[in-house]
Amino acid sequence: MSATNRRQAIESASQHITPPGSLPNDGKAPIDYYGKDVFNASAIRKYLSRGASEKLLATIQNGAPLDPSVAGDVAHAMKDWAISRGATHFTHWFQPMTSGTAEKHDAFLDLNEQGEAIMTFSGRNLVMSEPDASSFPSGGLRCTFEARGYTAWDPTSPAFIKRNPHGATLCIPSTFLSFNSEALDKKIPLQRSISALKQALLRFMACFNEAPERVAVTLGAEQEYFLIDKAFYLQRPDLYQTGRTLFGAPPARHQQLEDHYFGAIKPRVINFMAEVEEELWRLGIPAKTRHNEVAPAQFELAPTFEELNLAVDHNMLTMEILQRVAEKNGLVCLLHEKPFAGVNGSGKHNNWSVTYGSRNLLEPGKDPINNRVFLAFLTALIRATDLHSDLLRCATVTAGNDHRLGANEAPPAIISIYLGEFLSDILRQIESGDFRKRSSKHALKVGVATAPNIEGDDSDRNRTSPFAFTGNKFEFRACGSSQSCSEFNTFFNVAVAESLDYLSEKFEAIGNSDDFDDQLRDILAEVLRKHDRVVYNGDNYSSRWIEEANRRGLPCLKTALDALKPLLNPKNCRLMEKYGIFTTVELESRYDVYSEEYLRKIQIEGEVACDMARNIILPVALESYDFLAKTLKTVRDLCENPKGVKGRKVLETKFETMGNLVAQLEEKIEKLAQIGAANADNCQEYIQTTRDLRTVVDVLETLVDDRKWPLPKYREMLFIM
Ligand code: ADP
Ligand code: MG
Numbered sequence: 001m002s003a004t005n006r007r008q009a010i011e012s013a014s015q016h017i018t019p020p021g022s023l024p025n026d027g028k029a030p031i032d033y034y035g036k037d038v039f040n041a042s043a044i045r046k047y048l049s050r051g052a053s054e055k056l057l058a059t060i061q062n063g064a065p066l067d068p069s070v071a072g073d074v075a076h077a078m079k080d081w082a083i084s085r086g087a088t089h090f091t092h093w094f095q096p097m098t099s100g101t102a103e104k105h106d107a108f109l110d111l112n113e114q115g116e117a118i119m120t121f122s123g124r125n126l127v128m129s130e131p132d133a134s135s136f137p138s139g140g141l142r143c144t145f146e147a148r149g150y151t152a153w154d155p156t157s158p159a160f161i162k163r164n165p166h167g168a169t170l171c172i173p174s175t176f177l178s179f180n181s182e183a184l185d186k187k188i189p190l191q192r193s194i195s196a197l198k199q200a201l202l203r204f205m206a207c208f209n210e211a212p213e214r215v216a217v218t219l220g221a222e223q224e225y226f227l228i229d230k231a232f233y234l235q236r237p238d239l240y241q242t243g244r245t246l247f248g249a250p251p252a253r254h255q256q257l258e259d260h261y262f263g264a265i266k267p268r269v270i271n272f273m274a275e276v277e278e279e280l281w282r283l284g285i286p287a288k289t290r291h292n293e294v295a296p297a298q299f300e301l302a303p304t305f306e307e308l309n310l311a312v313d314h315n316m317l318t319m320e321i322l323q324r325v326a327e328k329n330g331l332v333c334l335l336h337e338k339p340f341a342g343v344n345g346s347g348k349h350n351n352w353s354v355t356y357g358s359r360n361l362l363e364p365g366k367d368p369i370n371n372r373v374f375l376a377f378l379t380a381l382i383r384a385t386d387l388h389s390d391l392l393r394c395a396t397v398t399a400g401n402d403h404r405l406g407a408n409e410a411p412p413a414i415i416s417i418y419l420g421e422f423l424s425d426i427l428r429q430i431e432s433g434d435f436r437k438r439s440s441k442h443a444l445k446v447g448v449a450t451a452p453n454i455e456g457d458d459s460d461r462n463r464t465s466p467f468a469f470t471g472n473k474f475e476f477r478a479c480g481s482s483q484s485c486s487e488f489n490t491f492f493n494v495a496v497a498e499s500l501d502y503l504s505e506k507f508e509a510i511g512n513s514d515d516f517d518d519q520l521r522d523i524l525a526e527v528l529r530k531h532d533r534v535v536y537n538g539d540n541y542s543s544r545w546i547e548e549a550n551r552r553g554l555p556c557l558k559t560a561l562d563a564l565k566p567l568l569n570p571k572n573c574r575l576m577e578k579y580g581i582f583t584t585v586e587l588e589s590r591y592d593v594y595s596e597e598y599l600r601k602i603q604i605e606g607e608v609a610c611d612m613a614r615n616i617i618l619p620v621a622l623e624s625y626d627f628l629a630k631t632l633k634t635v636r637d638l639c640e641n642p643k644g645v646k647g648r649k650v651l652e653t654k655f656e657t658m659g660n661l662v663a664q665l666e667e668k669i670e671k672l673a674q675i676g677a678a679n680a681d682n683c684q685e686y687i688q689t690t691r692d693l694r695t696v697v698d699v700l701e702t703l704v705d706d707r708k709w710p711l712p713k714y715r716e717m718l719f720i721m
Pocket of ligand 2: 475
């Protein structure tokens with residue numbers, strides 16, 4: 001790290017800026033290759049016998065239990081298909097309790113009894129594997145003497161091909177569990193929660209005399225990210241060790257002009273996006289929307305929504321592909337929630353809904369006040385959110401997300417629901433029993449004769465709400481960009497299942513009585529009166545809301561470690577046990593894993609900051625101090641009456657300021673080193689000391705000769721691309 005390196009990085013980044021109009025166009029249409037690297041229905045039909053393919057598709061499409069006798073045939077077909085797509089290896093691809101995915105490859109290649117090379121892949125290879133996976137976090141679920149972990153095929157998420165420059169690997173989406181069938185991953189609880197919700201929903205719909213239909217929980221995960229030139233990244237140990245800049249003074253211009261959001265996309269970036277999309281489409285991931293985000297160098301990718309389990313897998317793959325393609329283009333994709341202080345951070349918006357047959361249950365329809373299923377379902381969601389907001393908050397905990405939540409760019413740590421005036425008014429009518437007609441659509445006028453008339457959404461957007469009803473889905477916005485969507489959706493599904501069951505029990509009691517509709521309204525009114533405190537349509541960033549939320553008794557779990565504690569709450573343990581999602585032991589293990597991961601990240605940040613301050617910043621500050629000292633001495637030596645020399649005063653002030661800063665720098669470094677390890681008791685102090693150290697370094701950055709500053713500056717990282 002030196003000023004020379006920094007200049008070279010600027011030089012290198014500027015050489016990679018792509019001139020406009022340099023995009024190659026080889027005429028490939030996405031429809032020609034969409035899903036080609038996925039063992040999807042058409043590949044299944046092509047490579048499997050009719051009988052076997054029907055059985056497998058029944059499991060994939062309708063959730064039928066898998067007939068174990070087909071595993072051998074499926075493995076054979078999958079192998080032939082994968083080899084035809086260039087694969088040499090296979091792997092169970094799973095999602096342990098880290099922030100990423102895991103894979104361990106085995107070659108199809110084996111030797112037969114004659115010692116000749118053959119390509120094998122058996123039903124057993126497909127169905128399960130026993131990786132020596134003893135180093136994954138388990139929160140004490142696996143003692144090392146019986147550290148066996150098993151991965152098991154998830155047939156509902158199709159196998160896919162992951163390519164590398166020298167070949168490809170067949171990836172089999174899998175779950176990861178212990179010898180005692182305890183969940184060691186994020187997929188098992190998610191799948192358990194989906195089953196629980198489906199079951200509860202069938203019961204709920206039966207109360208309205210609805211015939212059983214296929215239920216699908218859907219997710220559209222909007223992914224935000226930053227891109228910077230790799231040359232800068234390599235000059236920033238904080239970035240490559242922690243994912244965020246631990247130092248960096250705000251540049252004069254960052255996002256104040258609001259000109260990046262939805263702005264024209266730079267050629268180098270759109271090149272990157274196009275390449276990402278091509279890879280995603282090959283994998284059957286329906287990337288749909290791309291745009292510039294609020295902060296400079298920040299972008300978003302949103303797919304078309306899919307079934308939850310698949311959508312979560314696809315989001316994990318999307319994050320991986322964003323990073324890989326960036327690397328190939330001399331860029332780095334930062335998925336951290338707050339890579340740069342002072343500008344917006346990145347979130348992941350979870351758009352959630354449920355379909356029953358072909359019907360979206362969150363679609364209010366033309367006449368919502370008479371849409372009984374919609375109103376009852378909405379009431380269940382409100383009750384679920386109010387009763388279990390602590391779990392939803394818990395699902396947002398990461399060391400990175402700490403910098404986002406409540407920072408006036410993301411929802412605060414208080415979970416509330418935004419419904420918009422239109423729906424809120426309907427709920428008020430139900431609560432009061434006073435029904436008035438209100439026009440449902442909001443007309444928009446362009447004010448130009450040639451422009452068509454358009455209708456606005458019933459609910460306007462409220463960007464400050466953590467959980468907003470957006471037309472026909474709920475959008476949970478508090479998750480961090482680097483997180484898996486699993487936790488939030490697991491918790492929310494269970495919470496909703498419980499509320500559906502609560503309402504179903506009441507509806508079942510009124511049975512098919514003649515005044516079912518009146519009684520139904522009474523039930524909903526009672527539930528709403530109790531739980532509508534979680535609805536808030538105002539500005540979630542205002543201090544008024546914090547006071548108001550306090551008055552309403554809504555939990556506000558400010559620190560990450562507090563926000564994890566609901567995992568140990570007996571009320572939540574009972575809920576999870578009742579729905580078969582987690583045993584108390586599994587929940588406790590998760591608490592251990594997540595709190596430990598959090599503390600380790602805080603500790604790593606402190607150590608990196610300490611190290612950089614001591615070895616990169618302090619030497620430069622001392623050099624600067626030395627230079628000022630020498631200059632001052634020269635001035636004093638040169639002149640008989642140095643007091644008369646213009647500029648002497650300035651020099652003296654600068655010398656003194658620099659001396660103070662050097663002393664403060666040393667003091668903060670020592671303090672951090674003295675605290676030593678971050679733990680549950682000193683965590684806030686540790687974080688604050690790391691922050692104090694940053695404050696000193698950032699002031700130094702503004703004072704030290706720009707030619708000598710060793711770290712790429714914000715203005716360079718955010719703007720040269
Ligand atoms: P925003 O305005 O917040 O950027 P969009 O309206 O572009 O959001 O949609 C965001 C996401 O919501 C997309 O991924 C989209 O596929 C998803 N979405 C739309 N309908 C549903 C649904 N019924 N269930 C789940 N996600 C949905
Ligand atoms: Mg959104």
